[in-house]
Amino acid sequence: MKSPLLGQFQPPNGEPHMLGPIQRIETPMHHFAEGEEVDYLIVGVGAGGGVLLQRLARAGFRVIGFDAGPFWDTERDWVSDEKGAHNLYWNDIRVTGGKHPLAFGANNSGKGVGGGTVHWASFTPRLHPSDFHIHSLDGVGVDWPMSYSDLKPYYELLELELPVSGPSYYPWGDPHGYPYGPHPMGGVGDALIRGCTKLGIGVSAGGPVAILNGSRADRPHCIYRGFCIQGCKVGAKASTLITHVPDAIKHGAEIRPNCMVSRVHIGPDRRATGVTYFDPEGRERFQKAKVVVIAGYAIETPRLLLNSACPGFENGLANSSDCVGRYLMAQAGNVVSGRFDGLVRMYKAPPAHALTEEFYETDPKRGFARGFAIQTVGPLPISFAKQMMSSKGSWGWGLRSVMMDYNHWAAFGFLGEILPHAENRVQIAEEKDPLGIPVAKITFNLGDNDKRLIKFGKDKTMEVMHAAGAQEVVQEARYAHLVGAARMGSDPKTSVVDQFGRTHDIANLFICDGSIMPTQGSANPGLTIMALAARIADYVIQQGSRVLNHNDRSVEPPPMRRDLSPPDTWGHGMPRI
Numbered sequence: 317m318k319s320p321l322l323g324q325f326q327p328p329n330g331e332p333h334m335l336g337p338i339q340r341i342e343t344p345m346h347h348f349a350e351g352e353e354v355d356y357l358i359v360g361v362g363a364g365g366g367v368l369l370q371r372l373a374r375a376g377f378r379v380i381g382f383d384a385g386p387f388w389d390t391e392r393d394w395v396s397d398e399k400g401a402h403n404l405y406w407n408d409i410r411v412t413g414g415k416h417p418l419a420f421g422a423n424n425s426g427k428g429v430g431g432g433t434v435h436w437a438s439f440t441p442r443l444h445p446s447d448f449h450i451h452s453l454d455g456v457g458v459d460w461p462m463s464y465s466d467l468k469p470y471y472e473l474l475e476l477e478l479p480v481s482g483p484s485y486y487p488w489g490d491p492h493g494y495p496y497g498p499h500p501m502g503g504v505g506d507a508l509i510r511g512c513t514k515l516g517i518g519v520s521a522g523g524p525v526a527i528l529n530g531s532r533a534d535r536p537h538c539i540y541r542g543f544c545i546q547g548c549k550v551g552a553k554a555s556t557l558i559t560h561v562p563d564a565i566k567h568g569a570e571i572r573p574n575c576m577v578s579r580v581h582i583g584p585d586r587r588a589t590g591v592t593y594f595d596p597e598g599r600e601r602f603q604k605a606k607v608v609v610i611a612g613y614a615i616e617t618p619r620l621l622l623n624s625a626c627p628g629f630e631n632g633l634a635n636s637s638d639c640v641g642r643y644l645m646a647q648a649g650n651v652v653s654g655r656f657d658g659l660v661r662m663y664k665a666p667p668a669h670a671l672t673e674e675f676y677e678t679d680p681k682r683g684f685a686r687g688f689a690i691q692t693v694g695p696l697p698i699s700f701a702k703q704m705m706s707s708k709g710s711w712g713w714g715l716r717s718v719m720m721d722y723n724h725w726a727a728f729g730f731l732g733e734i735l736p737h738a739e740n741r742v743q744i745a746e747e748k749d750p751l752g753i754p755v756a757k758i759t760f761n762l763g764d765n766d767k768r769l770i771k772f773g774k775d776k777t778m779e780v781m782h783a784a785g786a787q788e789v790v791q792e793a794r795y796a797h798l799v800g801a802a803r804m805g806s807d808p809k810t811s812v813v814d815q816f817g818r819t820h821d822i823a824n825l826f827i828c829d830g831s832i833m834p835t836q837g838s839a840n841p842g843l844t845i846m847a848l849a850a851r852i853a854d855y856v857i858q859q860g861s862r863v864l865n866h867n868d869r870s871v872e873p874p875p876m877r878r879d880l881s882p883p884d885t886w887g888h889g890m891p892r893i
């Protein structure tokens with residue numbers, strides 16, 4: 317089971333699984349016996365599930381993480397090739413509708429250990445303090461049951477664990493600095509800085525982004541060849557697969573890859589007892605647990621809760637408020653592309669490396685509440701071809717000629733806050749997946765505020781592209797980053813979980829992913845999801861047997877457990893300003 321060079325682990329009933337140097341695991345993975353009750357069972361080992369798993373294992377709990385997708389070996393499974401990376405995404409059928417339907421596939425969730433962090437671009441801005449109180453401040457959306465100050469220490473912690481590179485002074489929201497210095501600029505970042513500077517708009521160069529700009533432990537620095545959304549074979553980009561999962565396994569966690577959880581079971585005492593799942597051979601099995609945590613992403617989490625309806629919970633689990641599946645949010649993610657006379661070569665850098673949050677906060681003069689960010693995106697040729705087809709109508713010879721011109725184009729992403737609406741929701745469709753599990757049906761419509769915000773933000777992003785010197789500017793409407801659909805709140809009548817992810821209805825059923833976010837701001841959500849997961853971990857660890865065996869609740873904030881961070885976190889990086 318042990319290799320002096322690389323390490324390996326043995327999946328249940330499978331062949332020994334080799335792991336590359338950046339995933340080195342020196343101890344064999346622990347396997348819990350069939351029928352053995354574990355303390356914590358986590359459904360989904362992505363951004364939220366991966367961080368929680370690691371901490372629970374370090375704290376000595378018996379914990380299993382299930383993931384519907386593979387345990388990626390970054391050396392063996394990943395290729396620096398755009399098409400070759402398509403199996404990283406959740407490509408299973410989802411039914412989408414409404415007046416402004418969401419597109420699914422590469423654009424949203426991942427499938428496999430690491431979840432969406434495997435193919436995220438790894439922009440890691442924090443939410444702003446205002447994001448936690450948008451109803452009180454702007455009369456829209458809803459307030460969070462916590463403040464920025466509750467999450468701030470966890471932002472700082474995760475920025476060290478991933479770690480995050482960025483400027484030493486970041487001026488927006490709660491101004492702060494980053495522990496690792498900014499990255500050099502690529503052609504797209506250069507264009508964003510040029511355009512913003514010309515218009516007098518402040519801009520951040522070189523991050524915040526969870527990409528190493530110097531080597532650390534087994535992980536090498538970024539080599540700037542732009543395959544971040546294809547998984548980063550190099551290991552410079554953070555994902556929970558390489559930052560948290562190896563440490564979880566070292567501390568006794570079991571991962572069950574290629575295991576799709578189909579139902580959470582509830583006992584006569586109205587507590588969760590475990591889950592049914594399909595093993596890699598398609599056999600249905602049951603795993604017993606004292607506490608079940610769902611961390612399956614904003615679509616699969618409500619799907620599982622609704623599919624687990626049972627006597628006493630006829631509308632789905634934890635759904636007495638009728639909020640499960642509701643208030644699903646996506647960020648507006650229009651891509652604005654500009655053609656320059658000079659070479660840009662947008663593949664020659666991480667897509668994520670420069671941004672502005674100057675338009676993040678509400679400005680009453682603009683005629684809508686909340687705001688947006690403008691960020692670099694660096695589509696590789698297949699994504700670029702799709703953008704040219706939809707934004708320019710390029711086809712045939714026209715598409716061929718624009719593709720030959722690829723090196724002259726730059727692309728900016730506009731990231732706009734769409735408000736939570738009750739009718740934007742996940743329900744269960746008639747259709748079933750190949751395992752016979754009913755799939756998710758998603759309905760999505762934009763409100764008036766959303767439409768005004770998108771129009772303003774798209775026009776501003778195009779203005780910046782023109783100011784950068786582009787002769788031709790086109791744009792494609794799209795969405796990014798799904799969150800919500802099992803939101804947190806203090807009132808059990810209007811929310812699914814409390815501020816620690818604990819469902820109001822079932823004392824030993826938790827949710828720990830982006831679905832618990834009540835609003836989303838216009839920051840990319842990954843860092844916030846991980847910070848929330850670290851706080852949930854501290855809470856359940858402090859509560860101990862009160863969560864494992866009892867129904868009484870406390871909403872006392874936990875002490876922060878810095879000692880549960882993965883190795884090479886403390887004592888690294890620069891002191892913060």
Ligand SMILES: Cc1cc2nc3c(=O)[nH]c(=O)nc-3n(C[C@H](O)[C@H](O)[C@H](O)COP(=O)(O)OP(=O)(O)OC[C@H]3O[C@@H](n4cnc5c(N)ncnc54)[C@H](O)[C@@H]3O)c2cc1C
Binds near residue numbers: 431
């Ligand atoms: C192209 C792209 C770029 C992005 N770039 C950024 C970025 O720059 N910055 C940023 O902050 N965010 C980015 N994101 C978004 C970010 O990746 C997600 O917000 C984040 O990963 C969501 O975390 P999560 O914990 O909610 O779910 P995930 O990370 O998606 O994890 C969910 C996991 O649960 C598993 N699962 C689901 N259902 C089941 C089940 N029934 N049984 C077993 N396993 C199950 C899935 O396989 C998956 O591994 C990007 C996303 C995409 C698609």
Ligand code: SF4
Binds near residue numbers: 538543552
């Ligand atoms: S650009 Fe850097 S972070 Fe992105 S894939 Fe290449 S090495 Fe990894």
